Amino acid sequence: MRHAAALALLLALTAGGAAGDDAADDAVARGEYLLHAGGCISCHQASKEKAAPLSGGRALDTPFGRFFAPNITPDVETGIGGWSEREFIAAFRHGRSPGGANYYPAFPYPAYTGMTDDDLIALKAYLDSLEPVSQPNRPHQLTWYVRWRAAVGAWNALYLKAGAFEPDPNLSESVNRGVYLVKHLGHCGECHSPRNRLGAPRADAFLAGNPDGPEGDVVPNITNDEEAGIGEWTEDDIAFFLEIGMLPDGDFTGASMSEVIDHNTSRLSAEDRLAIAAFLKSVD
Ligand code: HEC
Ligand code: HEC
Numbered sequence: 605m606r607h608a609a610a611l612a613l614l615l616a617l618t619a620g621g622a623a624g625d626d627a628a629d630d631a632v633a634r635g636e637y638l639l640h641a642g643g644c645i646s647c648h649q650a651s652k653e654k655a656a657p658l659s660g661g662r663a664l665d666t667p668f669g670r671f672f673a674p675n676i677t678p679d680v681e682t683g684i685g686g687w688s689e690r691e692f693i694a695a696f697r698h699g700r701s702p703g704g705a706n707y708y709p710a711f712p713y714p715a716y717t718g719m720t721d722d723d724l725i726a727l728k729a730y731l732d733s734l735e736p737v738s739q740p741n742r743p744h745q746l747t748w749y750v751r752w753r754a755a756v757g758a759w760n761a762l763y764l765k766a767g768a769f770e771p772d773p774n775l776s777e778s779v780n781r782g783v784y785l786v787k788h789l790g791h792c793g794e795c796h797s798p799r800n801r802l803g804a805p806r807a808d809a810f811l812a813g814n815p816d817g818p819e820g821d822v823v824p825n826i827t828n829d830e831e832a833g834i835g836e837w838t839e840d841d842i843a844f845f846l847e848i849g850m851l852p853d854g855d856f857t858g859a860s861m862s863e864v865i866d867h868n869t870s871r872l873s874a875e876d877r878l879a880i881a882a883f884l885k886s887v888d
Contacts, residue, residue, distance in 0.1 A: 635730025
């Protein structure tokens with residue numbers, strides 16, 4: 605009798621343990637998917653072949669100076685090891701560091717603010733599962749008038765709409781998913797919307813194209829406008845483009861979009877690419 609009870613207890617414990625591990629594995633796998641959907645690799649990995657994954661160092665030139673994306677491996681000294689879930693969520697939701705300083709919006713937290721807590725926790729679980737890499741961050745090289753991080757608070761007051769995405773009950777599930785992937789995770793507007801003088805993507809010209817894109821790229825209009833945008837593309841054309849980078853006329857995309865295809869949209873599920881297409885068809 606005692607033995608049977610002990611055995612039952614042992615089975616219950618090991619079964620519980622296995623289920624816990626499965627849930628943890630699921631979060632890590634989901635986090636890896638979100639890392640792609642969030643396009644994090646494009647910035648946080650130096651382009652050099654031998655650069656360690658996500659150890660930072662990539663230079664981003666902007667009108668306000670040159671930013672270097674930091675090390676986001678779980679190294680405690682030089683990366684983000686030891687952060688709590690709350691600190692991680694605050695970085696994305698409010699653009700705030702664990703020490704209370706403001707991040708610069710070169711880190712697209714104004715888009716990532718819409719990520720759900722669950723997704724952020726899964727993303728953190730994935731990052732925590734990586735090998736820590738000791739690689740000190742390079743200091744940004746900024747124009748004098750933006751060197752003061754506290755000033756970003758004023759910018760946030762104007763342009764940061766902090767808060768997790770909430771589905772709109774008037775839209776289909778697929779379009780809602782598309783909104784989440786385009787506006788928040790995929791931060792497509794960071795390149796495809798024109799910016800105002802303070803460097804904020806213009807909400808009144810969402811995805812309407814940006815003649816001064818990153819790295820000097822001219823970024824096309826991807827609204828549903830037939831003349832200026834991609835109104836003549838079908839949803840399948842868009843989904844196929846996001847999978848392999850081929851335009852309906854047979855040309856391949858170049859510049860920074862080829863990295864978006866490689867690191868982000870080609871790695872999404874077919875369903876998610878169709879969700880992006882469904883939402884883009886509704887943007888005019
Ligand atoms: C467009 C480039 C870009 C993209 C895309 C990007 N980041 Fe960053 N990230 C930066 C820059 C630049 C900083 C530094 C901001 C600063 O110093 O104020 C940063 C800062 C961070 C920080 C704070 C690090 C620290 O040491 O305080 C974390 C965490 C982070 N990014 C994670 C991510 C994750 C995860 C993703 C994908 C979901 C991502 N980033 C996508 C450019 C980017
Ligand atoms: C880092 C900047 C950047 C980001 C982020 C980005 N794009 Fe692009 N995109 C570009 C550039 C630059 C081009 C033009 C490439 C060329 O000239 O070959 C482009 C081209 C395109 C085109 C082809 C349009 C045409 O008329 O040729 C589509 C569609 C597109 N992007 C969709 C997206 C979607 C959807 C997202 C978000 C998931 C996204 N892009 C995110 C920079 C970006």
